[in-house]
Amino acid sequence: MVGSVRNVKKLPDVVELAQDLVRFSTVLGENERTVLEYLAGPLEDAGFACSFDAYDEHSPQRASLIARLRPEDDVPSLYLGGHIDTVPFGNAAWRYDPLGGVVEDGRLYGRGACDMKGGVAALVRAALDFALESRENGRKRDLVLHIYGGEEGGCFGSRRAAQRPELFGKPGAGIVAEPSSLMPLSGHKGALWLTLRTTGRTAHASMPDKGDNALLSMLRAAARLANFHPDAPHNLLGDATAALTSLHSGLNSNSIPDKAELTLDMRTVPGAAHADLVRRVAETAGPDVRIEVVYDAPAVWTDPDLPWSVRVRELTCAITGDAPAVRCANFFTDAASVRAVFPDLPLCILGPGDPALAHATDEFCPVEQIRAARRIYAALITDWYAERG
Numbered sequence: 001m002v003g004s005v006r007n008v009k010k011l012p013d014v015v016e017l018a019q020d021l022v023r024f025s026t027v028l029g030e031n032e033r034t035v036l037e038y039l040a041g042p043l044e045d046a047g048f049a050c051s052f053d054a055y056d057e058h059s060p061q062r063a064s065l066i067a068r069l070r071p072e073d074d075v076p077s078l079y080l081g082g083h084i085d086t087v088p089f090g091n092a093a094w095r096y097d098p099l100g101g102v103v104e105d106g107r108l109y110g111r112g113a114c115d116m117k118g119g120v121a122a123l124v125r126a127a128l129d130f131a132l133e134s135r136e137n138g139r140k141r142d143l144v145l146h147i148y149g150g151e152e153g154g155c156f157g158s159r160r161a162a163q164r165p166e167l168f169g170k171p172g173a174g175i176v177a178e179p180s181s182l183m184p185l186s187g188h189k190g191a192l193w194l195t196l197r198t199t200g201r202t203a204h205a206s207m208p209d210k211g212d213n214a215l216l217s218m219l220r221a222a223a224r225l226a227n228f229h230p231d232a233p234h235n236l237l238g239d240a241t242a243a244l245t246s247l248h249s250g251l252n253s254n255s256i257p258d259k260a261e262l263t264l265d266m267r268t269v270p271g272a273a274h275a276d277l278v279r280r281v282a283e284t285a286g287p288d289v290r291i292e293v294v295y296d297a298p299a300v301w302t303d304p305d306l307p308w309s310v311r312v313r314e315l316t317c318a319i320t321g322d323a324p325a326v327r328c329a330n331f332f333t334d335a336a337s338v339r340a341v342f343p344d345l346p347l348c349i350l351g352p353g354d355p356a357l358a359h360a361t362d363e364f365c366p367v368e369q370i371r372a373a374r375r376i377y378a379a380l381i382t383d384w385y386a387e388r389g
Helices: 014-022 032-045 113-137 156-162 214-225 274-285 307-320 335-341 367-386
Strands: 049-054 063-068 077-083 107-109 143-148 171-176 185-188 190-199 241-249 259-268 290-297 327-329 347-349 364-366
Touching: 014 107, 014 113, 014 367, 032 049, 032 063, 032 113, 032 143, 049 156, 063 156, 077 113, 077 156, 077 335, 077 367, 107 113, 107 367, 113 143, 113 364, 113 367, 143 156, 156 335, 171 335, 171 367, 185 335, 190 214, 190 274, 214 241, 214 259, 214 274, 259 274, 274 290, 290 335, 307 367, 335 347, 364 367
Parallel strands: 077 143, 077 171, 171 347, 185 327
Antiparallel strands: 049 063, 063 143, 107 364, 185 347, 190 259, 190 290, 241 259
């Protein structure tokens, strides 16, 4: 399902572009390639070399857009990242059509308006501004723009891109445009999702001694893991956490189950070695439990006292009028995939929209924040390359 969208061959207004993006349904991978081709048009017109990176061989629509302004440039570039997919609409009724892209009372409504099509529109428009200015003044510096698919399902697009570091060129710093109410965020917790499995032997429930109850084995393991603590707290990110989140076992009430599965969600802080955490979980759960790592994303943390971090806060403050404190995100982002392949790359999470509205019914993003985000990104891009000629 796609709403009415405009031809974007000419330079688009940033809010109109955000409206058009909302009008594409990109729920969990739907229409991703279509939207990315739509964005590639004006980027290629402005001089970007665009390609598509498929992250699901069974679905050609599931892809990411890789845009490079000067791939041959050897000077450290600025990396810009975002994602185009959204979560479903939910069951509650919306006041506005979630694909309508309606602007009312200074707010852009629709699924993805906040998370994160407003941010993507601002990134794209700022990148276009820089490309056209570069054409006019003869500057030949690279600018790297990645718009990923599959973030909501587990950062599939960025994880796939991270397997090909050459897609990033030679990044010197990066911005991920997730909603942050235009407050620069220095990082977020990592995520380590595990599935634990026990096996046994089935038997009639009236003769439990004839079987080997996999559920009982798992319950004993779960009891041992109930108070598992992943690591010491971080001074800004807070406590690392571990939560038992689902338990599945058995097929019917009168049979002894021969399989059981338990899921464990851990949110980790910088310095936590995930391999060590898996080992500790295995030791705690016991020798009868097999463990599968389902998702492994490191924590993201950039020293807020780095000169670039300080500069991001200064330039943001110059546009918003607010002096940003050092803060972090509660959620994880595609920045984790980038950090996994570039462990020392300074990264900032900075975008329009209140993160509390992400995934909500009647999701919206203030249009003035979208416009301000474009100006912030443009200022950060200009400042980065002013330092490098």
